[in-house]
Amino acid sequence: MFQNGDNIVTISNISDQSHLFSKSYYILGTIISLKVCGINGEKVIDEAMDRLTEIDDKMSVFKVDSEITRINKNAGKLPQAVSTDTFYVIHKAISYSQLSEGAFDPTVRPIMNLWGIGTDHPKVPENRIINKAIKIVSYTDIILNENGFTVKLNHENQAIDLGAIAKGYAADEVKDIFLKNNVENAIIDLGGNVYVLGNTPDGEMWNVGIQDPLKQRGKVVGVIGLSNKSVVTSGGYERYFEEDGEIYHHIIDPRTGYPCTNGIISVTIISDFSIDGDALSTCTYIMGLDKGLDLIESINGVEAIIIDKDNEIYTTSGIKKN
Ligand code: AMP
Ligand code: MG
Numbered sequence: 001m002f003q004n005g006d007n008i009v010t011i012s013n014i015s016d017q018s019h020l021f022s023k024s025y026y027i028l029g030t031i032i033s034l035k036v037c038g039i040n041g042e043k044v045i046d047e048a049m050d051r052l053t054e055i056d057d058k059m060s061v062f063k064v065d066s067e068i069t070r071i072n073k074n075a076g077k078l079p080q081a082v083s084t085d086t087f088y089v090i091h092k093a094i095s096y097s098q099l100s101e102g103a104f105d106p107t108v109r110p111i112m113n114l115w116g117i118g119t120d121h122p123k124v125p126e127n128r129i130i131n132k133a134i135k136i137v138s139y140t141d142i143i144l145n146e147n148g149f150t151v152k153l154n155h156e157n158q159a160i161d162l163g164a165i166a167k168g169y170a171a172d173e174v175k176d177i178f179l180k181n182n183v184e185n186a187i188i189d190l191g192g193n194v195y196v197l198g199n200t201p202d203g204e205m206w207n208v209g210i211q212d213p214l215k216q217r218g219k220v221v222g223v224i225g226l227s228n229k230s231v232v233t234s235g236g237y238e239r240y241f242e243e244d245g246e247i248y249h250h251i252i253d254p255r256t257g258y259p260c261t262n263g264i265i266s267v268t269i270i271s272d273f274s275i276d277g278d279a280l281s282t283c284t285y286i287m288g289l290d291k292g293l294d295l296i297e298s299i300n301g302v303e304a305i306i307i308d309k310d311n312e313i314y315t316t317s318g319i320k321k322n
Helices: 041-059 067-073 084-099 109-115 127-136 166-180 274-287 289-297 317-321
Strands: 008-010 020-027 030-037 142-145 150-153 185-190 193-197 206-211 220-226 229-235 240-243 246-249 264-271 303-308 313-315
Touching: 020 041, 030 041, 030 166, 041 067, 041 084, 041 166, 067 150, 084 142, 084 150, 084 166, 084 274, 109 127, 166 185, 166 193, 166 229, 166 274, 193 206, 193 274, 206 229, 220 229, 220 303, 229 274, 264 274, 264 289, 274 289, 274 303, 289 303, 303 317, 313 317
Parallel strands: none
Antiparallel strands: 008 206, 020 030, 030 185, 142 150, 185 193, 193 229, 206 220, 229 264, 240 246, 264 303, 303 313
């Protein structure tokens, strides 16, 4: 069994591991672990890692020369030409902002900067400063132009953050590389953002364990057998800091500028495409239990597992059936 993020794929049920190649790297701000069954596994993993590095170089808010950084620097001034990768992910992010009525908002970056969560110096910002900053958070100010693939933010100081969706896109891209190279069975794990391709070499479904948000890493609330599915979790326990006995996490309600406090502590989405799972786990976390479950029920082929602070587990109807 291995784990490096939220969800755990158990591989102890494989009898012959001789053709199982695995590598781990630190990319996209997290530990990436790829495991491939098949003889050319090592070469395929290297190709996937190059692609992940390319996506990180384009979409990271922390890299001074990424496409996202350039869009943000030009906010209120100029349209920025970007790659089709970045254009596509921003386009998808906007569609999830619309679907969630603004609960999901990729222009939340100025708020993330104030809180500094994930940096060495997180702090609770002054309420007055948060209230000022939420005024410039609005996905409706992202102007996409398909002629020339440019992106522009309407106002100065606005900034895009694809942290809630880019890893999902990256997982889908790795899957495509694997399929193109005739890899049939693999585990793609981008810091707990998991995609299980095919089956174990023994022909069994992969067992994916869902992290118990209230327990130490590796303790699960349950295990699901899956094949060709993405499993993504958003959890307040993943990235947070403590000040004066209060916990502040990294999933921000754009309407208040504060970390969400609606009682949910983790949302897991099971879907065919990881970009959808990643965006929807964040959407559902912010929308809360009732609205979140309704949203996921309304989407075909997507299921959710929601855990609240009392450790109650709620699931969509497709999970109950299984
Ligand atoms: P996830 O772990 O996929 O739920 O994404 C959380 C990350 O997405 C945070 O670290 C931020 O970079 C970003 N983020 C935080 N709040 C929001 C929000 N309301 N909408 C979109 N992205 C967000
Ligand atoms: Mg997400």
